[in-house]
Amino acid sequence: MSTEVAFEVKNVAKYYDKVKALDGVSLQAQKGKILGLLGPNGAGKTTLVKVLSTLLLPTKGTAMVMGHDVATEPDKVRQQIGLTGQYAAVDEYLTGLENLQMMGRLYRMSVKDARQRADELIKQFDLEEAAKRPVKTYSGGMKRRIDLAMSLIATPPVIFLDEPTTGLDPRSRLTMWDTVKKLAGGGTTILLTTQYMDEADNLADNIVVIDRGKTIAEGTPDSLKAKVGSDRLEIVIGKKSTVEEAKKIIGGRDVQVDKDKQTVSVASRGGVGKLKEVLSRLERANIEVDSISLHRPTLDDVFMSLTGHTATKDSSTEEAKKKKGKK
Amino acid sequence: MADSEILTEHIDPEAHKNIFWVVNDCWEMTRRSIRHITRSFDQIISLILFPVMFMLLNRYVLGGAIHTGINYANYLFAGIFVQVLAFGANYTTINLAVDLKEGIIDRFKSLPMASSALLIGHITADLVRNLISAFIIIAMGFLVGFRPNASLTDWLLVAGLAVLFSLAISWMSAILGLFVKSLEAAQWIGFVIIFPLTFISSAFVLTSTMPAGLRAFAENQPVTQVINAMRSLLVGTPMGNSGRLAVIWCVGIIAVCAPLAVWVFQRRNR
Structure with missing residues (x-):
């Protein structure tokens, strides 16, 4: 594998009983780039993020992060990644600062480094006033910010952001875009899943479009638009x-x-x-x-011409997964 | 490219031995769970109310009608003590179910931390809660007429047995927490198991007053052994084999349930 590749997925499939959440997806991200993973609800975006972050074992195929296989060297992968899931994964009873420091220690940073880095992030994410309040008193946007900050505490070289702006108001959304751009500018490789075309268009260097567990297109935002005409x-x-x-x-x-x-x-x-x-x-x-x-043409048009339906329409796998009681 | 070295300079797992980090992870998770105790009004209230209520209801509502051959407050104390310890473990089921339901579990699982640390954190928090309950129970006991004749050594043995029993039942509860599908289920499943276990025992009445089948169960289940051992240490009732059996039961349950819980947790939904 080239040293320039930060993470790579080859032919990954994840099957549950009858549902094929992922059915042979391949993608690759160069270091320091933002890879946009675009698809409707239930397309398999979260499943792919979970495979890359060692939470799920793929049924088939391989996934490598910074040269380590997620299936055989999960601990090595976990030292290199930060994950921000779809729902704020923050301890509500702990303060923002406590959450950050706890994360730092769990990433195996020294007490001193964890404290210092937590203070930095509190400043960077504009949470100084709220730093010593339990997170349950935070607004939705603040929770998202502390959530992202938590995955950045150890400055991992690879960050997975699963629909980071879903449910955010427009202003918080722009702030989040700005943060993501700065991160990539600093050399972090980012996988960003989204169902918003404008988001992928704005942020991603490369886009992979998936639907019903399969890749249906990939390329730069411009090349995808060119496909539509x-x-x-x-x-x-x-x-x-x-x-x-x-x-x-x-x-x-x-x-x-x-x-x-x-x-x-x-x-x-x-x-x-x-x-x-x-x-x-x-x-x-x-x-x-x-x-x-x-x-x-927008990426909406791309999606329309590729799948025959718009990006906001749920595909069938999500329904099936919900029936199975999976998250 | 040297990017990864620069970016991960904060992470230095090699600076300490692996065991150091496992202890660190367990400590961080325990500290988190303990903060939940002090910051959650519900937990504090139930922590105080349960022991007080159990003690008063049993002592004064039922106590007059029950004959155990000794002062009922003296008989009851060990029973209530063990019952409160057992109910305390339900927090592990509930808190684990809460963590699994919310996104935070994905975050913890994506970290380079020891995967057993989350379970150990909840279980150690149970110990802390049970320590608080123990003090309340002891104070309540003295208020309602409990007069132990135990030496310091006896008290230490009671404390040791209480810790062992608390760990055993918490590990059992952890397994329940990993399997329940909802928070509601987490709340009742603990009761469905702990109520019969503590009632069909020597906690409140002499097992000799029970019908044969029930009596056979009551006399051979672990809770009775723990209660009998504590009662003997505290007020001098006959010990028999119960001390040895209590320890064997508790150690046995921990030896089976702890590795099983960690195994289930690691493989859950992968």
Whole structure:
């Protein structure tokens, strides 16, 4: 394995009775880069994070972190990683400072280092006032911050962030983005799972898209967008009954319809010219147009064109896993 | 690339022997659980109320109707003491179930710490709670007429047996905590096991008053042996084999349940 690779997953599968939570995923992250793992709920993102952080043994395949196999050398892997799960994994009865110091000691830092580093992180995450209060008195955003700080206490070279911004208000979300960028800037390799396209687009150097336990695409945000094609024209139709007719009139190879939103969209290589043409054709057919817009493809579009459904729709594995009583 | 060396400079597990870190992990987990005791109002209240309530109810509601051949306060003390110790272990079941349910378990399991430390932390916290309960029970005992004739050595033996019994029942409770599916279950499953164990024993009545089947169970189960041994040490009732049997039972339970609990914990949901 090249020394430049921080972690690598080869053909990893995780099966539960009948459910295939992961079904042959491969990915690789270079040191100091952010790898975005994108997928809807139940796609297998958390399962993959758990495999990489030694919490789950893969049914098939191998996962290596900093040159150590998660299955055979879990202790070596655990010294190199920080994990921030989907739900704040913080001791609510302990103060923020106590949580950090405890983590430091469990990472086998000296008492002095653990204290010093805890103080640094409290400052860095703007928690000075709350440092000596039990965490149960914290707001949601503060809990997330202390949660992330806990996984950074030992400055591990690899960090796994499982949906770090789910449930955060927009301001806290931006703060979190900023922190993640700074971490990567400092040389930390990050695996970031998310179901938000803009998040992956903004933060990730590389993106792997998974759905129902399988990789369905990978590349840089730009290359993924390029796959979907050029700009798209989105037309909101005035009357629901005329949406189908509008679709026929607009035509084209990849015209898409969202009946609930009464929207028809089409790739537009001709730019403004195409816009004019479509509008006049609809006018001639007496179809009322509410609004029309031209937009660059987002990762939402990527997802749509790859899976046929949007990223926010749950896939079936999550339902099945819940029935089994798994987290 | 030297990145990893620089980034992990804080972590230096080689600075101490492995056993040092295992003790460190257990200490950190114990300290965490002890902080939960002092910061949780529920725990403090139940810690005080249980012993007081058990002692008063049994002594004054039932005590008048029960004949044991000796002063009932003297008979009852060892029974209530052991019962409170046994109920104390239910905290290990509950607190472990809470940890497993919340995300914090994933965090602990992703750390380079000894995996048994979390269990040991909860169990040591049980000991601390039971120590507090013990003082309350002893004070209550004297209030309701308990007059022991034990020497200092006897008291030390009682304390030693109490620690051994507390550890045994806590390790058992840890296994329950690893298997229960919900917090509600964690709360009742301890009671379902501990109530019969402490009632079908010599805790409150002479086992000779029970029907044959029940009596056979009561006279041969570990709780009775522990109670009889303590009672003998404290108020001079006949010891028989109960001292030896109590120690064998407790050590046996720990020897089976402790490794089993750690084994189940490590393999749970992987």
